[in-house]
Amino acid sequence: MAAAACTAAPPRPIEPTVPAGDDAIGINQLQYLGTHNSYNLGPSAGLLAVLGLGSGLFPDISSAGLDPAQLAYSHRPLPQQLTSGLRTFELDVYADPEGGRFANPLAAQLLDEPFPAGVDQPGMKVLHIQEINYRSTCPTLIGCLTQLKDWSDAHPAHLPVILNIEMKEDELPAPFNVTPIQRFDATQLDALDAEIRSVVGDRLITPDDVRGSAPDLRTAVTTAGWPSVADSRGKFLFFMDNAGTVERDYLQLHPNLSGGVLFTSAGFGQTHAGVLKVNEPGDGSEIRSLVEQGYLVRTRADDDVVTPDPAQRDAALASGGQVVHSDFPNGESKFGTGYIVAFPTRVQARCNPVNTTPATCTPAAAVEPTP
Secondary structure, three states, X not given: OOOOOOOOOOOOOOXXXXXXXXXXXXXXXXXXXXXXXXXXXXXXXXXXXXXXXHHHHOOHHHHHHHOHHHHOOOOOOHHHHHHOOOOEEEEEEEEOOOOOOOOOOHHHHHHOOOOOOOOOOOOOEXXXXXXXXXXXXXXXXHHHHHHHHHHHHHOOOOOOEEEEEEEOOOOOOOOOOOOOOEOOOHHHHHHHHXXXXXXXXXXXOOHHHHHOOOOOHHHHHHOOXXXXXXXXXXXXXXXXXXXXXXXXXXXXXXXXXXXXXXXXXXXXXXXXXXXXXOOOOOOOHHHHHHHHHOOEEEEEOOOOOXXXXXXXXXXXXXXXXXXXXXXXXXXXXXXXXXXXXXXXXXOOEEEOOOOOOOOOOXXXXXXXXXX
């Protein structure tokens, strides 16, 4: 069973406890489950009530992503998610070069709620929506990455951890457009790379690592393929969720992604393509084609926390997309929907249902040593 539409976890089969065969398959030959907005604690009940009332007065609220019904979810701290078996996460990152930019959010002021702690110093901040949905299990990028690295230190043979970084630049509609947002220019893109390297620099899977001697990343992933699972244990791979100006500026800093930390995710047909984002799986055919060509694809099992669609989940899992994000991982079923996205194994990864190379993946390749 790949996923279960029930509140309890699917029964675990007897599974291998020692990895085997992981040196013969690439990291793209596994499929990994993880969370969307992995840091999110969600707004307080008081704020959700205010947003519900305000949506009638300010019609732009819902269209700006402030629909209270779609904000009312949260996730466990990252180390707990890792312990539960998840191996891929999404972090929303805001630039804060002077520090304190997000220390006094409007919602906290109006509702006399606690202000976020630990965000006074300069550096990247991790939160969902400024002024409104600012509560985070790790409000700084350095803090989030340190949690991941500390867990990794204690579990050095873990499967690679894949992180989707969304750089946030959007302003909010009035009357919530209080805090000026710093765009990710060349200076901030360099600062983002530097923060990542400062915590997990010796454990990165970078575009340079994957490109190797190939002329470009697209050629590398569609011919030689990705690093093996065995060589990638204990490591981290980062890709950006952004397209447009942010992607363009990052490629100006790192032509062909040379020297960069991040893979892009919108380079369809481009020479820098390695990771690609197809959030809506549809019937799965587009993702399947990309996976068969050798790309690493991120998709979403659900995009509605009120009425998640099992058909979307099933299509995402069957498509072969290697990075599948959900707001309903095992142990976090919400709103009494009875819906979860889970594999019946201790580690939430499995052999990819879409075969990408002649090498055969066996379940032992996706396990981690029993702690």
